[in-house]
Amino acid sequence: MSRKDRKRVNPIEESRKWSEKNIDPPGFNRSLFENKGRGVRTTGRRNAGDFFVSVYRKGYNNEGSVDASEEDGRLGRLVNHGSKKEINCKMKLIGEVLCLFGTRDIHEGEELLYDYGLKSYPWNSKTNHLPVRDHSVCPISLLHLLT
Numbered sequence: 001m002s003r004k005d006r007k008r009v010n011p012i013e014e015s016r017k018w019s020e021k022n023i024d025p026p027g028f029n030r031s032l033f034e035n036k037g038r039g040v041r042t043t044g045r046r047n048a049g050d051f052f053v054s055v056y057r058k059g060y061n062n063e064g065s066v067d068a069s070e071e072d073g074r075l076g077r078l079v080n081h082g083s084k085k086e087i088n089c090k091m092k093l094i095g096e097v098l099c100l101f102g103t104r105d106i107h108e109g110e111e112l113l114y115d116y117g118l119k120s121y122p123w124n125s126k127t128n129h130l131p132v133r134d135h136s137v138c139p140i141s142l143l144h145l146l147t
């Protein structure tokens, strides 16, 4: 079947399907990135709007943030932050699950990056020289999901 003939799967349905199975979908793998630690790459081309991976299930605090520093063995936990110019995906709340969807077409091997939604980050601070692995808390703001 050609790419043109292939029926497009509804991304929201796709996200629900993989969240229910509680496993990562195929088409992504983990890689090491300089100064960032682990991250996630695609193993093939993806289209704008596609579902990528689920990020985190629960644990929002009063400020509308989650702490994603806890290892959960899933790829979504490893997706790094990107600036507005760098990002290629965006987080949406589907039911109770945070899911990443493509904001543009992306090529094979590209790193998944989304905006964590905060104003400053420890790794950007000129006064903070902690190695990546010493960041004990990784807050991700959910406030932008409500707008």
Ligand SMILES: C[S@@+](CC[C@H](N)C(=O)[O-])C[C@H]1O[C@@H](n2cnc3c(N)ncnc32)[C@H](O)[C@@H]1O
Binding pocket: 035, 036, 037, 038, 039, 068, 069, 077, 078, 079, 080, 081, 082, 123, 132, 133, 135, 137, 138
């Ligand atoms: C949710 S984890 C992402 C996976 C992480 N790279 C790892 O190896 O466990 C968030 C942490 O990754 C690192 N990180 C994420 N985005 C980064 C960026 N753009 N530059 C440098 N470090 C980043 C920071 O240490 C942050 O606390």
